[in-house]
Amino acid sequence: xxxxxxxxxxxxxxxxxxxxxxxxxxxxxxxxxxxxxxxxxxxxxxxxxxxxxxxxxxxxxxxxxxxxxxxxxxxxxxxxxxxxxxxxxxxxxxxxxxxxxxxxxxxxxxxxxxxxxxxxxxxxxxxxxxxxxxxxxxxxxxxxxxxxxxxxxxxxxxxxxxxxxxxxxxxxxxxxxxxxxxxxxxxxxxxxxxxxxxxxxxxxxxxxxxxxxxxxxxxxxxxxxxxxxxxxxxxxxxxxxxxxxxxxxxxxxxxxxxxxxxxxxxxxxxxxxxxxxxxxxxxxxxxxxxx
Numbered sequence: 410x411x412x413x414x415x416x417x418x419x420x421x422x423x424x425x426x427x428x429x430x431x432x433x434x435x436x437x438x439x440x441x442x443x444x445x446x447x448x449x450x451x452x453x454x455x456x457x458x459x460x461x462x463x464x465x466x467x468x469x470x471x472x473x474x475x476x477x478x479x480x481x482x483x484x485x486x487x488x489x490x491x492x493x494x495x496x497x498x499x500x501x502x503x504x505x506x507x508x509x510x511x512x513x514x515x516x517x518x519x520x521x522x523x524x525x526x527x528x529x530x531x532x533x534x535x536x537x538x539x540x541x542x543x544x545x546x547x548x549x550x551x552x553x554x555x556x557x558x559x560x561x562x563x564x565x566x567x568x569x570x571x572x573x574x575x576x577x578x579x580x581x582x583x584x585x586x587x588x589x590x591x592x593x594x595x596x597x598x599x600x601x602x603x604x605x606x607x608x609x610x611x612x613x614x615x616x617x618x619x620x621x622x623x624x625x626x627x628x629x630x631x632x633x634x635x636x637x638x639x640x641x642x643x644x645x646x647x648x649x650x651x652x653x654x655x656x657x658x659x660x661x662x663x664x665x666x667x668x669x670x671x672x673x674x675x676x677x678x679x680x681x682x683x684x685x686x687x688x689x690x691x692x693x694x695x696x697x698x699x700x
Contacts, residue, residue, distance in 0.1 A: 415480060421468040421683040424475075436472045437504050437535050443467045444539065455544035457513035464506055464539075468683060476506035477578060477606055478683030484690045485576060485604050489514040492602050494573030495521045500556045500587055501579025502527035505536035511576060512540070512549040523549045524569065526556045526579070556580075556587050557662035564594050572596045577616075578606040582644050582661060584616040589667030597671070603693040608677065610688040615643055620675045620693045627669035635666070672697040 425431040444453065444463045453459040468474040477485070489497070489511060497515045502508050502525035512523040523545075527533040533553040540549045552559040556579055563569035572591060577584045584605060591597040608617055619627070675693040682688045 415681045415685045417685060419465075419469070419479065420685045421465075421478070422471070422473050423684055424473045424682075424686075431473055432475055432503075433529070433532075436474070437532060439471070440464065440467050440474065440504060441535055441538060443471065444542070454542060457509045457543040457545060460539055460543040461506065461509055464504070464509075465683075473684065474506070475503060476683055477510070478506075478681070480683070481606060481680045481688065481690050482507070482510050484678050484680055484692075485511055486514045488602065488604060488692065489518055489574065492574050493518045493520070494602075496524070496569070496572060497522075497574045497576070498524045498526070498569070498572050499576040499578065500526050500583070501577070502536045502551065503532055503578075505539040507576060507578065508536055508540055508549050508551070509543050509545065512545050513543070515574075516545070516548050520573075524552055524563070525549055526552045526554075526559050528553075528555050528579070530554075555660060556583060557590055557660070560587065560590055560594070560596070561662075564596065569596065571598065572601055574602045574604070576604045576606070581607065581611065581613050582615070584613055585619050586661040586663065588616070588619070590662045590665055592668040592671060593665040595668075597668075597695060599671070599695050599697050601695045603691075603695075605691040605693070606688075608689050608691045609679075610682060610686055617675075617691060620673050620691065624670055624672060624699045627667075631666055631669040668698075670699040671695050672699060 444460065447453060447463050453463055468476065494515060497511060497520060499507055499511065508523065508525040515523050525536055527536060530553050533551050536551050540546055552563065588597065605616060607613065673693050674696050675691060677689045677691050679689045
């Protein structure tokens with residue numbers, strides 16, 4: 410897939426400059442009031458597409474929202490139509506834009522369940538409210554708390570046995586550690602597909618290095634005793650400390666080292682943030698396992 414074109418008329422208002430809050434400043438609850446107070450609220454009910462339109466309207470008229478947006482969202486919905494996942498997981502739900510867009514697509518593709526992991530309980534409450542408004546409450550399950558803890562809890566309970574498609578859009582240093590956790594628990598196996606957001610802006614070099622490495626390179630690091638999560642220090646302060654003020658320091662799942670024998674084929678699909686800023690989604694397919 411090549412570079413998409415961006416329609417400036419559909420751009421969100423610009424994200425606030427460095428040093429200024431661009432989320433968790435009350436705009437998420439303000440969004441709820443905007444949607445539920447919308448003149449078309451009755452037409453919005455039980456319609457995921459109409460809820461998404463209302464969210465986009467807020468992002469274009471009121472304040473920036475750190476959603477996946479229409480352009481990058483289209484990459485993933487096309488992937489859903491191709492993969493037809495029974496179970497899809499997203500790490501990082503924010504206000505529910507991706508849960509609405511992808512959950513609806515998974516349901517239409519014949520899937521069984523969509524899990525949205527969100528660390529912040531206030532954001533999770535916003536997701537649940539909008540998912541319910543859209544009529545997806547019986548299909549989208551919101552899991553509140555740190556992603557690694559939630560993955561381990563659902564796996565232990567037998568609620569999450571395999572991941573067919575996973576969308577990563579949460580704490581950037583946790584992309585690699587959570588993927589390795591899912592490998593360790595055999596949730597990611599040959600046939601699983603990954604879609605990682607924000608690999609250009611703000612970027613995620615450790616994740617890209619991992620999914621683009623061959624088995625021999627991964628095994629060498631594994632056997633050398635590389636500690637999972639060591640590369641968190643490679644991220645800029647804004648990415649590393651993004652949630653620290655409210656949620657405290659992120660506890661990465663460092664106790665496992667993943668499965669270096671899994672064979673990945675990975676490529677970048679260039680696209681745009683909802684503001685028009687260039688970004689991309691890394692699509693990674695697990696195509697086999699070395700013995």
